[in-house]
Amino acid sequence: MKGKRWKDAWMLCRRDLQRYWVGLLFTFLFAAYMAVCTLPMLGANLGQEEDSVIIRCMLDFVSLIMIGNLGFVFNRRGRRYLADDSHRKHIVKLRTLPVELKTIVLSRFMHLSLATLINGTIYFSIQYVFMRDLRQLLPIGNFLVYVLALMTFAVLIHMFYLAFEWSVSGKRYMIIVLLMMIGYLLISIGVSFTGQSLMIMLINSSNQYALAVGVISVAVLIQTYTYSGKIMLGLLKRKDLM
Numbered sequence: 431m432k433g434k435r436w437k438d439a440w441m442l443c444r445r446d447l448q449r450y451w452v453g454l455l456f457t458f459l460f461a462a463y464m465a466v467c468t469l470p471m472l473g474a475n476l477g478q479e480e481d482s483v484i485i486r487c488m489l490d491f492v493s494l495i496m497i498g499n500l501g502f503v504f505n506r507r508g509r510r511y512l513a514d515d516s517h518r519k520h521i522v523k524l525r526t527l528p529v530e531l532k533t534i535v536l537s538r539f540m541h542l543s544l545a546t547l548i549n550g551t552i553y554f555s556i557q558y559v560f561m562r563d564l565r566q567l568l569p570i571g572n573f574l575v576y577v578l579a580l581m582t583f584a585v586l587i588h589m590f591y592l593a594f595e596w597s598v599s600g601k602r603y604m605i606i607v608l609l610m611m612i613g614y615l616l617i618s619i620g621v622s623f624t625g626q627s628l629m630i631m632l633i634n635s636s637n638q639y640a641l642a643v644g645v646i647s648v649a650v651l652i653q654t655y656t657y658s659g660k661i662m663l664g665l666l667k668r669k670d671l672m
Contacts, residue, residue: 438529439536446541453504460504461549464496465556475630476563486627490618493629495611497580500549501542501588521596521666535662539655542588550581568637575644576636582647582654589658596665 447454471489524534554577558564568576594606621628636643 435530435533435536438533439540442524442529442533442537443540443544446537447503447544450503457502457504457545457549458552461496461500461552462556464492465553466560468492468496468557469560472557472561472629473563475627476561476567476633483622486625486630487618487622489630490621490628491615494614494618496553497584498587498591498610498614500546500553500581500584501591503541503545531663531666534666535659538592538662539659542585542592546581546584546588550577550584554580564633568633572636572640575640575647576633578651579632579636579643579647582651585651586654589654589661592658593661593665596662 468489471485471492474485475489521534554573558568558573564573590610591607594603598606618628632643
């Protein structure tokens with residue numbers, strides 16, 4: 431039974447990715463573009479050259495937005511959610527199929543995981559390859575711990591997006607997304623005025639406490655998938671999407 435569930439979930443996930451393969455390509459190109467855009471800001475903070483409140487704030491703000499969106503893929507459904515509530519309509523369509531609700535949740539988690547893994551690999555690899563200061567500060571093992579921590583954060587944040595996709599209208603979803611962007615900005619401003627940067631603090635922590643950061647990240651990732659699966663399943667059961 432579980433084997434069939436995984437097979438059906440992968441079929442749904444693969445079909446969705448194949449249907450929007452052009453959007454998938456643009457997603458990967460965008461991840462590469464954003465990685466290049468962060469190089470000057472990351473270099474200024476790592477090298478302590480031209481470091482300022484604005485640069486620290488911009489690094490954290492851009493990074494939080496990008497990392498929080500690693501699980502997204504550009505597609506027509508994502509572009510039209512504000513106009514026609516496409517996210518919930520998609521769930522309605524899936525619920526008409528002869529598949530379990532658990533299969534729908536598992537399929538969405540597969541989609542999220544693949545997008546986060548591929549986008550994150552592109553994004554962080556470009557930073558590591560083209561940023562000498564980052565390579566000097568973080569050996570490859572510590573760098574992987576750093577990436578694991580940020581991908582864990584990406585999955586955690588995306589679970590909030592997913593819950594809102596399935597539970598509110600497109601207009602309310604847009605408002606929530608805007609509020610989260612404002613939250614990212616306020617956090618970035620607040621931390622920057624302390625003379626710190628969230629990204630630089632995590633880099634230093636991954637360098638000095640790699641084992642602890644890695645263990646915590648794995649534990650949080652497992653718990654995120656476990657509890658989010660129960661929450662998403664409950665949303666599908668309780669919410670009258672029809």
